[in-house]
Amino acid sequence: MIKKINKWFNEIIELLQNILVFSVIIGLLFNDFFGVLNTISNLINNIGEMGLAGLISLALIVLIYRR
Secondary structure: OHHHHHHHHHHHHHHHHHHHHHHHHHHHHOOOOOOHHHHHHHHHHHHHHHOHHHHHHHHHHHHHHHO
C-alpha cells in the first residue's frame, strides 16, 4: 500500500516537473505568457535578499529535491 502511494507521489512530482519545464520554455518562446519567468526571478530575488537564511533554505530545498 505504501509503495503504491509512494509511486503515485513520484509520478505526480515528475509530471509537475515536466509542466514547469514546459512553461519555462513557453515563457522563453512567447514572451512569458504564463508569468513563470517573472515568478522565478522574484523567488531568486527574495532568496538573495534573505542572505544566509535564504542560502540555507535553498540548500535544504536542493537536498530534499535530490532524494
